[in-house]
Amino acid sequence: MAIREQGSGKRSRLKAEELSSFFRKISEQHTVEQITFLCIGTDRSTGDALGPLTGSKLLEYGFPNVVGTLPSPCDADNLVARIGGIPAGHIVIAVDACLGPPLALGFFFASHEPLQPAQSVGLHLPAVGHYSLAAIVDINGPKPYRTLQTTPLYRVMLMAEQIADAAAAGFGRVR
Secondary structure (H helix, E strand, O other): EEEEOOOOOEEEEEEEHHHHHHHHHHOOOOOOHHHHEEEEEOOOOOOHHHHHHHHHHHHHHHOOOOEEOOOOOOOOOHHHHHHHHHOOEEEEEEEEEEEEHHOOOOOOOEEOOOHHHHOHHHOOOEEEOOEEEEEEEEEEOOOOOHHHHHOOOHHHHHHHHHHHHHHHOOOOOOO
């Protein structure tokens, strides 16, 4: 997904230390048992591994409903089927890696609306999530697939940990 192409402009640009308030507001409206984290991406691309890394870290915190982990990624090939497996009535928080402008690198875009996965690499997948969080892992350019392949692993791992830590803080969970 490329952030400049997304949605209606109702996205908030957040620093890592501001993420917990995003999750706290969700936790004030929904119990953790009602929430499903949909962590989109693949472990076959450094930049796109943010979703599965985040999902695995959320499981470590004991979140009960997580779709998309390192052992079982939720990617373009299985996204529709995985969405179909989410229990009816669950509130979905979609998490995905994103490419964006240089000044947005390392920031997060949070929203109370769905995100459109894989848009920056030209795929047409369904919009997902009641809430969404897009992590700007690298700069959008003419070759987005190559950019995601060569995104620094450290940045992706750090951002995945920041998301999981903030979700745990927002929902009052500890390891």
